[in-house]
Amino acid sequence: MLQKLRSKLVITPWLIWLGVMGLILLSGAIAGILVFWKGLGITNLTDRVPWGLWITLDLSSIALGAGAFSLCAGVYLFGLKRFEPIARTATFVGLIGYTMATLALILDIGKPERFWHSMVYWNTHSLLWEVTMCVILYLTVLLFEAMPIVANLEWLRKRFPRIAEIMSRVHHYAPILAIVGLGLSSLHQSSLGATYGVIKARPFWFKPEMSVLFMFSAIVGGISLTLFATMLSSRLTPKAKINDGLVERVAQFVGYLLIGYFYFRAWDALATSYTYDPGRTEGLRFITKGPFSFNFWIVEMLFGMIVPMILLLYKPTRVNRFWRMVALFLVAAGVVMFRWDTNITGQLVLMPYVAGQAITYTRYVPSLVEILSGAAIIAYGFTAFSLGVKYLRVVDHTLVEEEHEKVHVKSTEPVTI
Amino acid sequence: MAKENINRREFLKLTAVGVAVAAGTRAVSSTHASGNTPKGKHQWAMVIDQSKCTGCNYCTLACQAHNDISPDIQWNKVLEDGRVGDMQVYVPRPCMHCEKAPCVEVCPVKASYYRDDGIVMMDYDRCIGCRYCQIACPYEARSFNWEKFTGENPAVPEWGTPEVERRPRGVPEKCSFCYQTIDRGLAMGKTPGVDQEATPACVNVCPTGARMFGDLNDAESNVSKALHNNPSYRLRESLGTGPRVYYIPAQAPKEA
Numbered sequence: 001m002l003q004k005l006r007s008k009l010v011i012t013p014w015l016i017w018l019g020v021m022g023l024i025l026l027s028g029a030i031a032g033i034l035v036f037w038k039g040l041g042i043t044n045l046t047d048r049v050p051w052g053l054w055i056t057l058d059l060s061s062i063a064l065g066a067g068a069f070s071l072c073a074g075v076y077l078f079g080l081k082r083f084e085p086i087a088r089t090a091t092f093v094g095l096i097g098y099t100m101a102t103l104a105l106i107l108d109i110g111k112p113e114r115f116w117h118s119m120v121y122w123n124t125h126s127l128l129w130e131v132t133m134c135v136i137l138y139l140t141v142l143l144f145e146a147m148p149i150v151a152n153l154e155w156l157r158k159r160f161p162r163i164a165e166i167m168s169r170v171h172h173y174a175p176i177l178a179i180v181g182l183g184l185s186s187l188h189q190s191s192l193g194a195t196y197g198v199i200k201a202r203p204f205w206f207k208p209e210m211s212v213l214f215m216f217s218a219i220v221g222g223i224s225l226t227l228f229a230t231m232l233s234s235r236l237t238p239k240a241k242i243n244d245g246l247v248e249r250v251a252q253f254v255g256y257l258l259i260g261y262f263y264f265r266a267w268d269a270l271a272t273s274y275t276y277d278p279g280r281t282e283g284l285r286f287i288t289k290g291p292f293s294f295n296f297w298i299v300e301m302l303f304g305m306i307v308p309m310i311l312l313l314y315k316p317t318r319v320n321r322f323w324r325m326v327a328l329f330l331v332a333a334g335v336v337m338f339r340w341d342t343n344i345t346g347q348l349v350l351m352p353y354v355a356g357q358a359i360t361y362t363r364y365v366p367s368l369v370e371i372l373s374g375a376a377i378i379a380y381g382f383t384a385f386s387l388g389v390k391y392l393r394v395v396d397h398t399l400v401e402e403e404h405e406k407v408h409v410k411s412t413e414p415v416t417i
Numbered sequence: 418m419a420k421e422n423i424n425r426r427e428f429l430k431l432t433a434v435g436v437a438v439a440a441g442t443r444a445v446s447s448t449h450a451s452g453n454t455p456k457g458k459h460q461w462a463m464v465i466d467q468s469k470c471t472g473c474n475y476c477t478l479a480c481q482a483h484n485d486i487s488p489d490i491q492w493n494k495v496l497e498d499g500r501v502g503d504m505q506v507y508v509p510r511p512c513m514h515c516e517k518a519p520c521v522e523v524c525p526v527k528a529s530y531y532r533d534d535g536i537v538m539m540d541y542d543r544c545i546g547c548r549y550c551q552i553a554c555p556y557e558a559r560s561f562n563w564e565k566f567t568g569e570n571p572a573v574p575e576w577g578t579p580e581v582e583r584r585p586r587g588v589p590e591k592c593s594f595c596y597q598t599i600d601r602g603l604a605m606g607k608t609p610g611v612d613q614e615a616t617p618a619c620v621n622v623c624p625t626g627a628r629m630f631g632d633l634n635d636a637e638s639n640v641s642k643a644l645h646n647n648p649s650y651r652l653r654e655s656l657g658t659g660p661r662v663y664y665i666p667a668q669a670p671k672e673a
Contacts, residue, residue: 039586040546041563050548050561110546110561110587117545121526128549129525200656201519201555353556353652354496354508 014390021383028376031369035107044367049347051108053366057374058104059192059339061381062135063214064332065097066222068142069178069185071250076178085243085397086250090226092149092394095142096381097222098135103377127195134188141181144170152393190215196346204283205346209268213338216264220257221335224308227251228328231321233389240395244321251324254331255312262305265338282349282359287341295341304334457533460633461594461609461661463620464643465509467498468667469627472507476619476628478576480511483595483618485579487566492558492592493619498667506667509628511619512537512558512592513652516659520550520559528588535661536594544588551589555653556660559589577618594630595619610639633661 009015034042045052067090074080075087106112118132150156151167193214196205227247233240272284287296308327310317317323350360366374388394472495480486480493498506514537515521521529521537528544531537551559565586573579580597584590595617602608602615609615610631620628631638643649644663651660 039564040561041586045563047551047557047560050551108547110548110589111544111585114543114545117526117528117543121528121543123524123527125522126525126549128523128547132525195549198523199519199553201553201653347552351555351653353510354498355650355652356499 017386018383021379024379025376025383028373028379031372032107032376034369035373036112040110042367043370044365045370046362046364048350048362049344049364051343051347052364053370053374054104054108056336056340056343057377058101058108059343060336061097061100061104061377062189062192063218063221063335063339064225065094065101066185066189066218067224067226068094068097068145068222069138069181070219070223071226072145072174072178073182076175077182083246083250085399086226086230086246088149088399089230089395090223091142091145092388092392093226093229093385094222095139095146096384096388098139098142099384100377100381101135102139103380104374107373107377127191127198131188131191131195134184134191138181138184138188141177141184145174145177145181147171149388149392149394152399153391186215189218196342199346201351202346202349203277203279203351204286204349205342206280207268207272209264213264213268216257216261217335217338220254220261221332223250223254223257224328224331224335227254228325228332229385230395231325231328233386233395235321237389239393240389241398242395243397246397248318248324251312251318251328254328255309255318258305258309258312258331262301262309265301265305279349279351279359283345286345286349286361292341292345295337299337300334300341303330304337305331308334457535458634459534459609461514461534461536461599462631462633462640462663463511463594463617463661464629464640464649464663464665466627466629466643466647466665467506467508468501468665469625470495470507470509471625471627472497472505473624475576475622475624476509478572479618479622480592482570482572482575482577483580483598484593485566485570485573485581485583486590487562488571489564489566490560490562490590492560492590494557501667504667508652508664509619510556510558510652511662512594513556513658513660513662514592514594516661517657519553519555519658523549523553525549532596534599536596536599537591538593538596539589539591541584541588541590546587546589548589555656555658559591561589562586576622 043052068087071083071087071090075084106115109115118129119136123129147167148169148171151164153164156167157164190211193210193212196202197207197210199205227250230240230242230247234242269284269288272280273288286292308330311323311327312318317327344364348361348364350362352359385394393399474495477491477493477495481488481491484492486492493509493511496508496510498508500506514535516535518529518531518537521531524530524544525547526543526545528540529537529550530540546561548561551561562584563586566583570579580595581593598617599609599615602612605614607615609617610620610629613621616630620630629639629643631640633641633644635641640663643665647665649663649665651663654660
C-alpha cells in the first residue's frame with residue numbers, strides 16, 4: 001500500500017514549492033494563533049511605534065494590488081483591449097493583495113472580533129474609515145471581476161456548468177466594474193497616503209504630497225508586480241502562456257511612469273530639505289543620512305527608480321527578458337521600501353511636547369511572531385497565485401474572453417423621474 | 418395586475434425596511450457627537466501651576482487608583498521641564514482634552530468622541546484597537562493595553578479606590594478628567610473644582626495645590642480667575658489642537 005503510494009508520488013518541483021509554502025504557512029499560523037491568544041504584547045510594537053511590520057505589509061499589498069484597477073481601467077475604459085489578458089492577471093493579483101491586506105489588518109488590530117464596527121459606526125472625518133470602507137467595497141468589486149477567472153476551474157466547469165456559465169457572464173459587466181474599481185481605488189490609494197499626511201503632530205508626514213506619492217507609487221508598483229509575476233510564471237511552467245510583446249509594451253509604459261514617480265519623489269525630498277523645520281528635518285535626515293539612508297538612496301532611488309527606468313526605456317534591455325524581469329522586480333521592491341521607510345521614520349522621530357526639549361528617537365525591530373506571521377501572509381499570496389496559474393489559467397494570453405457588451409449612452413433622451 | 422401589486426407591495430416593504438435601517442444607523446451614530454466640539458453648559462478645564470509642582474507624583478498614583486490603571490500605564494505623567502534658578506520645574510501631563518482633538522478626528526469608528534462639556538471620551542466597547550489615535554495624538558496621552566491588566570492594583574487602597582471598570586486588552590486608554598466623579602458630583606449638587614466630591618482625583622490629591630479644575634464658562638471659577646490673573650500657555654499650541662489643560666509657567670511663557 002505504502003509502496004504503491006510512493007510509486008505514485010513523484011517529488012516534483014511543484015510539490016517542493018507547495019511543501020515549502022506549507023511550512024511557512026504553518027509556522028505563521030502558529031504565530032498568528034499566539035497573537036490572538038496572548039495579545040499584541042508579544043510583538044515588539046510599543047506605544048511610540050504602534051504601527052510596525054504588519055502595517056507595512058498591509059500598505060504594500062494594497063499598493064502592489066493596484067495593477068488591477070489601473071490595467072482594468074486601461075483595458076475596459078480607455079479601450080486598450082489587446083492588453084486584456086494582462087488585466088486578468090492583474091485582477092487576480094489584486095484580489096490576492098487585498099485579501100493579504102485584510103489578513104494583516106485582522107492580526108494588527110487589538111480587537112479583531114470587532115472588525116465590523118467600521119461598517120456600522122461611521123466617522124466620516126477619519127481617513128482610516130474611508131480607507132476601510134473603500135477596501136471592503138473594492139474587495140467586493142475584485143471578487144466580481146475575478147469570477148470569470150474562477151469559472152475557468154476545470155472541476156467547476158464539469159461539475160457545475162451552470163454556475164461556471166453564470167460566473168463567466170459577469171465579464172459582460174467588466175466596464176462598469178472597472179469604473180467602480182477606478183473610483184474606489186483612486187480614493188483609498190491616495191487616502192492611505194493622506195492617513196499619514198493629515199497627522200500634524202508628526203511633521204515628517206504632515207504634507208499634502210503624501211497622497212500623490214502613495215497613489216503614483218501604487219500604480220507603478222502594482223503594474224510592475226503583475227508583469228513580473230506574469231513573466232516569472234511563464235519561465236517556470238508551460239501552463240502560463242504569454243504574449244511577450246504585450247508584456248514588453250506595458251513594461252515600457254512602466255518606464256515612462258517611473259520618470260513621473262521619480263520626479264515627484266525627488267521633488268518632494270528636495271522641497272522638504274529647505275530650511276530647518278523641527279521634526280521634518282530630522283525625519284529627512286533619518287532617511288537620507290541616518291539609519292535608513294541605504295533604504296532611501298540605494299533601494300528606493302537607485303534600484304527602485306533610476307536603474308529600472310533605464311532598463312525599461314532602453315530597448316535592448318527591455319527586450320531582454322531577464323533584464324526586464326529584474327527591472328520590474330526592483331520597482332516593486334522599491335515601492336515596498338517606500339512604505340516601510342515612510343511608516344517607520346514618522347514614528348521613530350519623537351516630537352517633544354514639553355516646550356524647549358530636544359527631539360529624540362526611538363527604536364523598532366519586528367519580533368519573531370511578527371516576522372513569521374507576516375511571512376505566512378506573503379506565502380499565502382505566492383501559493384494562491386501559483387495555484388491560479390496552474391488551475392485557473394490566470395496567466396494565459398491565448399485565452400480569448402467573450403466580448404463584453406458595449407455600454408450605450410444616450411444623451412438625447414430626457415430623463416424622467 | 419395582481420402580480421404587479423405584489424411587486425409594488427414588496428417594493429414598498431423593502432423601501433420601508435431600508436428607511437428603517439438608515440434611520441437606525443443614524444440613531445446609533447448620532448449618539449456620539451462628531452465634528453466640532455459641541456458647546457455645553459460647562460466647559461471643564463485644568464490649570465496647572467508649574468511654580469507649585471514639586472514632581473511628587475501623587476497625582477499619577479491617585480489617578481492610577483481611582484481609574485484602576487495598570488502600573489505599566491500612566492494616564493497622568495509627570496515630566497521634567499527645565500530649571501528656574503535652583504528649582505527643578507515639572508510638567509504634569511494628563512490628556513489635554515483638546516477642543517480640536519486629532520484622536521477624535523482620526524478614529525475610524527467614533528470610539529473617541531467629545532462630550533458636551535468638552536471632555537474627550539473613549540468608548541472602550543466600540544474601539545477596534547487600530548491605534549490611529551496614538552499615531553495622531555501630539556501628547557503621547559494614550560497608552561495601549563498590550564496585555565490584560567490582571568491582579569491587584571498596587572496603588573489601591575493607599576491612593577484611593579477604583580471608580581471605573583478596567584479596560585480590556587487590545588484598546589488604548591487615557592485620562593478622562595475623572596468624568597465619573599464630575600457627573601456624580603454634579604448630580605449631588607456639588608461644584609467640580611470647588612467640592613472634592615466632584616473634582617478629579619489628581620486635583621484633590623495634589624499636596625501643593627498646583628492643580629486647579631473648573632468651568633471656563635463660569636467667569637468666577639478658579640480656573641477662569643487663574644487664567645485671567647496669570648500668564649499661561651498650552652502644550653504644542655502651534656498645532657491648533659486647543660488643549661483644555663493650561664500651564665502657569667514658573668518663568669516667562671515659552672512657545673512650544
